[in-house]
Amino acid sequence: MKILVVMEHSRGAWHRMSWETLAAAQALSADVEALVAGHETGELAQELARKRLSRVHAMESPLLAEYTADAFTATVAGAVERIRPDLVLFPHTYQSRDFAPKVATRLGRVLVSDVIRLRDDNGLVMTRQLFQGKLNADYRAAGPGPHFASLQAGVGRADAVEAGSAEIVTVRLDHGEPSRAVPHPPFRESSRAIDLTAAELIVSVGRGIKEKDNIGIVEDLARALGAELAASRPICDNGWLPMERQVGSSGQTVAPRVYLAAGISGAIQHLVGMKGSKTVIAINKDPDAPIFEIADYGIIGDLFEVVPALSAEVRKIKG
Amino acid sequence: MKILAAIKQVPARDTQLRVDTDARWIEEPDASEINEPDAYALEEALRLKEAHGGEVIALCAGPEAASQTIREALAKGADRAIHVEEDALHRFDVLGVARILAAAAAAEKPDLILTGLQSDDLGSGQTGVVMAELLGYAHATIIMQVEAQGSGIRVKRELEDGWFQHVDLPLPAVLTIQSGINRLRYATLMGIKKAKSKEVRKLTAAELGVPPAASVVLDRVYAPLRVKRTVMIEGPAAEQAARLAAILRDEVRVL
Ligand SMILES: Cc1cc2nc3c(=O)[nH]c(=O)nc-3n(C[C@H](O)[C@H](O)[C@H](O)COP(=O)(O)OP(=O)(O)OC[C@H]3O[C@@H](n4cnc5c(N)ncnc54)[C@H](O)[C@@H]3O)c2cc1C
Numbered sequence: 001m002k003i004l005v006v007m008e009h010s011r012g013a014w015h016r017m018s019w020e021t022l023a024a025a026q027a028l029s030a031d032v033e034a035l036v037a038g039h040e041t042g043e044l045a046q047e048l049a050r051k052r053l054s055r056v057h058a059m060e061s062p063l064l065a066e067y068t069a070d071a072f073t074a075t076v077a078g079a080v081e082r083i084r085p086d087l088v089l090f091p092h093t094y095q096s097r098d099f100a101p102k103v104a105t106r107l108g109r110v111l112v113s114d115v116i117r118l119r120d121d122n123g124l125v126m127t128r129q130l131f132q133g134k135l136n137a138d139y140r141a142a143g144p145g146p147h148f149a150s151l152q153a154g155v156g157r158a159d160a161v162e163a164g165s166a167e168i169v170t171v172r173l174d175h176g177e178p179s180r181a182v183p184h185p186p187f188r189e190s191s192r193a194i195d196l197t198a199a200e201l202i203v204s205v206g207r208g209i210k211e212k213d214n215i216g217i218v219e220d221l222a223r224a225l226g227a228e229l230a231a232s233r234p235i236c237d238n239g240w241l242p243m244e245r246q247v248g249s250s251g252q253t254v255a256p257r258v259y260l261a262a263g264i265s266g267a268i269q270h271l272v273g274m275k276g277s278k279t280v281i282a283i284n285k286d287p288d289a290p291i292f293e294i295a296d297y298g299i300i301g302d303l304f305e306v307v308p309a310l311s312a313e314v315r316k317i318k319g
Numbered sequence: 320m321k322i323l324a325a326i327k328q329v330p331a332r333d334t335q336l337r338v339d340t341d342a343r344w345i346e347e348p349d350a351s352e353i354n355e356p357d358a359y360a361l362e363e364a365l366r367l368k369e370a371h372g373g374e375v376i377a378l379c380a381g382p383e384a385a386s387q388t389i390r391e392a393l394a395k396g397a398d399r400a401i402h403v404e405e406d407a408l409h410r411f412d413v414l415g416v417a418r419i420l421a422a423a424a425a426a427e428k429p430d431l432i433l434t435g436l437q438s439d440d441l442g443s444g445q446t447g448v449v450m451a452e453l454l455g456y457a458h459a460t461i462i463m464q465v466e467a468q469g470s471g472i473r474v475k476r477e478l479e480d481g482w483f484q485h486v487d488l489p490l491p492a493v494l495t496i497q498s499g500i501n502r503l504r505y506a507t508l509m510g511i512k513k514a515k516s517k518e519v520r521k522l523t524a525a526e527l528g529v530p531p532a533a534s535v536v537l538d539r540v541y542a543p544l545r546v547k548r549t550v551m552i553e554g555p556a557a558e559q560a561a562r563l564a565a566i567l568r569d570e571v572r573v574l
Contacts, residue, residue, distance in 0.1 A: 069448075069458065069459075070457075073452075093479065094460075094461060094477070094478055094479050097436075097444055097445075097448075097460055097461070098448065098459070098460045098461075099448070101413070101445035101448040101449050101452070102448050102449070102451070102452045102458075104414075104449075105414060105417075105448075105449045105452040105453065106452060109414075109534065110412045110413055110414045110533075110534050110535045111413070111445060112535055113413075113443050113444055113445055114442060114443070114444065125538070128442075129442065129543075130440060130441060130442065130540065131330070131336055131439065131440055131442075132439060132442065133543070134336055135336060135338065135345070135540055135541065135542060135543070136540070136541055136542070136543045137537055137538075137539065137540045137541075138537075138538045138539045138541075139535050139536065139537055139538060140535070140536045140538045141534075141535055141536075142533075142534055142535065142536050143534060147535075180457040180488065180489055181457055181458075181459060181486050181487065181488050182486065182487040182488075183484055183485075183486045184484060184485040184486065184487075185484070186478055186482045186483065186484045187482070187483055187484070188481055188482055188483070189481070189483065200573075201573060207332075225567075225573070225574075233498065233499065234498070234499075236499065237498050237499030238499075238502075239502070249479060250477055250479070250480075250481070251481070252481070253480075257571070257573060258567070258571055258573055279571050281563065282549075288542070290543070292545070292549050293543065293545050293549075295549045296549065296550065297549065297550050297551075297552060297563065297566060298549040298550070298551045298552065299551075299552045299559045299563060300551065301556055301559055302556065305556035306556045306559055306560055309556050309557050309559075309560030309561075310560040310563055310564060312560070313560050313561050313563075313564035314564050314567070314574065316564070317564055317567075317568050317574050318574060
């Protein structure tokens with residue numbers, strides 16, 4: 001099986017998930033090629049050439065200096081037609097979300113997105129989550145390739161990428177239409193007033209809290225423990241807590257000694273922001289909530305009963 | 320501005336999901352609601368119309384039961400709706416569903432198509448992007464702000480790790496909307512009353528010329544295996560709390 005991995009970088013730095021995707025490809029096949037698209041990709045291509053790959057494709061054009069869906073779609077779709085892989089893999093990043101479906105559609109194919117497991121079992125089987133992680137589904141790619149998939153964080157391990165040596169094929173694209181979208185430089189909203197990354201203890205609240213007025217009970221637990229208060233995205237979307245307290249792929253990435261999640265279901269976008277925590281404690285009324293898959297300690301129960309009781313117990317111990 | 324809001328009905332967040340007998344999908348859920356990011360897309364469409372004039376059309380593919388979500392969209396202020404009625408939408412793959420929606424949208428020639436960045440059920444996060452490609456429209460994803468600008472629009476894209484980016488786009492365009500872009504409104508009594516007389520056009524996938532084909536086949540739906548052993552603290556709430564506090568003191572050692 002010939003696999004083409006579409007690597008992602010910005011301003012000369014690799015996106016870490018590209019390496020994870022590459023490692024997953026290497027684990028599946030002896031014939032892996034990698035593609036890097038950009039303006040001056042010389043050094044990036046050199047680095048790839050020191051990995052166990054059959055070939056490195058460096059797609060070069062001034063039109064690729066900044067990411068645009070139009071230019072990247074034309075470039076990658078063109079490359080897939082030339083390289084003819086059986087499987088094209090993308091890391092499931094925000095950038096891939098923006099253009100990988102477009103590449104597949106242009107070639108009349110279907111992208112299987114956000115894949116959490118990839119295996120060969122009389123054909124390619126791709127596992128992805130349904131219902132925000134409550135169920136899993138196995139998808140099978142039918143018929144001849146190229147098949148397309150984007151891989152969630154953690155499918156492969158970045159440090160498992162095998163070394164080797166590969167030839168570099170540089171393609172200079174001198175034609176191509178300018179992008180319809182005109183991107184401006186990326187920016188950050190404001191300097192973060194709250195730095196959760198340094199916190200030793202975090203108490204995090206999710207939609208199970210139901211109303212803004214109820215946040216006080218979780219805040220009180222944080223106070224009792226001497227912990228920082230954090231939240232899942234919907235809490236911040238609703239304006240119940242400031243954005244700066246959001247943990248997850250579009251919030252902060254934290255790794256405290258203890259992360260206590262109350263009324264948080266454990267969607268993948270939340271988990272990627274806290275799964276490095278040393279001890280995870282989950283309080284949730286749903287025994288099937290995905291958060292229990294990564295929790296060290298779990299309480300199945302009503303947070304409105306458990307959390308105030310816990311605050312009281314903590315205060316008892318602390319005296 | 321003529322704006323199409325593509326919305327989908329999904330099982331309500333707190334309902335119990337039951338895998339169906341052939342493990343290909345789930346049984347009919349007890350309660351359903353609008354897909355959350357789609358609610359934000361609809362709200363953004365209504366706000367753009369209020370600011371710039373025009374029309375908002377709700378577009379929904381789904382079973383008869385999805386008329387609940389369509390009625391709610393009309394009650395919130397959508398001017399009319401198109402319902403592509405399909406009982407077994409899961410027999411279409413991502414491309415098939417996007418083909419259905421694109422075919423229905425093409426006939427309307429909208430300036431803007433707004434949809435949620437992904438659905439709470441399938442979570443593919445592709446429908447808007449695939450529609451844009453099928454229609455030949457420009458697009459942008461994970462949008463947190465939309466402003467009219469000259470003959471086009473300027474949007475704010477969410478990037479990873481707290482970064483953002485403005486992007487200028489010509490019209491027509493497709494935007495996939497991120498939750499939290501605005502504050503959702505509730506339907507008013509007046510709105511609910513008015514909705515009853517608004518037009519809902521019914522179509523089928525077959526009428527739109529899209530057969531139920533899947534090049535990627537959903538083989539099996541199942542409950543995920545627990546990967547890590549969680550120590551479950553049982554008992555009534557007071558006991559659970561006391562035991563957890565003791566664990567925090569004796570095992571995790573943070574008290
Ligand atoms: C591109 C993108 C980026 C995203 N970025 C982030 C991010 O950075 N951070 C983030 O958190 N999310 C993010 N999300 C959203 C994410 O997908 C989930 O929607 C979100 O994490 C869900 O939050 P939640 O767990 O609080 O809510 P829900 O999923 O609604 O879960 C609520 C939980 O509370 C439980 N519950 C209800 N009542 C009680 C009670 N009385 N007692 C105990 N438990 C109760 C329920 O059983 C349920 O498990 C992102 C999504 C996308 C698409």
